[in-house]
Amino acid sequence: MGKLTAMGVKNLTEPGRYSDGEGLILKLAAKGKGSWIVRVQANGKRRDIGLGPLSELPLANAREAARAVRKEVKAGVDVLAERTKEALVIPTFSDAAKLVHEEHKAAWKNGKHQAQWIKTLETYAFPTLGDKLVSDIEGPAIRDALSPIWLTKPETARRVRQRIGSVLDWACAKGFRETEAPMRSVLRGLPRQPKKQGHLAAMPYQELPAFFKWLRERSSVGRLALEFVILNASRSGEVRGACWNEIDLKKKLWTIPAERMKAGTVHVVPLSEAALDVLKRAKAFRSPVSDLIFPG
Template identity: 70%
Template sequence: MGNLSALKIKSLKEPGRYSDGEGLILDLKGPGRGHWVVRVQYAGKRRDIGLGSLDSLGLADARAAAGEIRRQARSGIDPLAKRRREKVVVPTFEDAAKAVHAEHQAAWKNGKHQAQWINTLETYAFPKLGSQLVSEIEGPAIRDVLAPIWLAKPETARRVRQRIGAVLDWSYAKGYRASEAPMRSLSRGLPRQPRKDGHFAAMPFSDLPAFLLRLRQRSSVTRLALEFLILTAARSGEVRGARWSEIDQAEKIWRIPAERMKAGKEHRVPLSDAAFDVLKRVARFKSDFSDLIFPGQKPKKPLSDMTLLKVLQVMEVPVTVHGFRSTFRDWCAEETQYAGEVAEVALAHTIPNKVEAAYRRTDFFEKRKMMMAEWAKYCFDCV
């Protein structure tokens, strides 16, 4: 039995704090007016947690509420944090998607992309997911959205998948979900999309800006190497073996020596501001014992090709590292007016025609400098 009773509470006149025992306290403001407080210890700290007013919560209910709070604290649950979570109003997928779109569209320079981003979700995701709370959406529900278009419209399906993931990841960051988007299960629940040719699996360039945003959410030597590879359109081995002595800091040029190039000729790479920024960020990993820009676990050893591929696997992106060169080439062909020869030099491809190769005396450096700046702008302005 506690120290208080319903009859005693009615007889109380003087304002003050009256203990019922076990941490339950009535904070009386006047006859019949006051509120209940329970005092608990959590993580070594004393906390007073309000339970409700005297006129809305009787003694029996106050004791029950106090008992539940004490039980949570003993179980290692923070009662205040739990209460805050319970007060959060979880949005539906449709409301969350519109919020994400509103937050990000200002950063999207391409008006067509702004419209397409939400339109694809309205067409394919809202009919099945729109009314569901984001906290309740799991892999099977996403799979059911994608299954009808996964083989019929593979590129559209990949975009819908990425955008659903973006909405759920945003919801996780806002505290509306207990976990990030459950994309891993989808790879087992959907059939393999057939390749149209024998080329390396490449990411559509329209998906690249969103991928780079995800890549930048964490910082590591491997992720920075992958970002640098994408921004320079270089081969994996060229990036993994890159050395600080090859970088002309003043001119922002990366000179790859002939012995490290597939064609056996020195290759100059103009560094966009974004690519140069990667070098600034990776400089904090620089070792006094190695000249490697992207060292592996052992400073004098470069990253392995599998390490870069592992990043893509962890992010559940079904492409190859080499495929990003195809992504760049497709962008050049479809989104720019640069001649094919300029893009081919940027990729350090050899000229099959020996006569043409003998007469070419330029590496189109100034044109490539402009092209790589535009490529970087596209990568980060079209999310």
């Protein structure tokens, strides 16, 4: 038998905490205004669990709700954790992928990679996984999404697999799913991909003089950029993004800022006379609306 009565609760006016027994407590803010909590012991810790407002929960209903909570706690259920899960709005895979893309794209220096990251998922993952909740996606669904391109487009398939994994790992970190992406089991369910043939063959250095002679037969931005790549042993992206303000002609140096380097650190390239000659010829293509050395 509880300590409180329905009439007594109705007549309470003094703000405070009123115990009904067995952990059920009324927190009164003013007459007719307050909320019910039930105090329980779980794993040796005392926890107060809200049941609802007094205006919506009469005494009898509050007692019933308290009994239900005590029963769940006795059965080992983490009531607060379960309520948190219920309150979460689980996103679909496509919505989650777009959120991950927005959160991470600023950290990717390569604009092409930014666009390709979401585009590959839209093309190869969204048709089968897009409308599924991230909490419901397990190994078989991922395997079925990858299977059509696993052997025909192996490099693309590996990238899609990695990106699916990133989305599901993000969802796990956000509390939208219980586990990270089960990628090891996915791989076991897919056939072995053919081995790579290695890098494309390099041009024998003995052929370079003839190639340079052909390259200089006519002048274009593309040909000048390729010549600059070869002379400085640079990555194509570094050369395509090279700007005139990075060049010090007096000191014969090209200083590539950290944000354009894969390693994330400033890189200084000494320029040979041949490389300086390329820059001299590139001035003919200088644009008043861009500082790029090799525009377009």
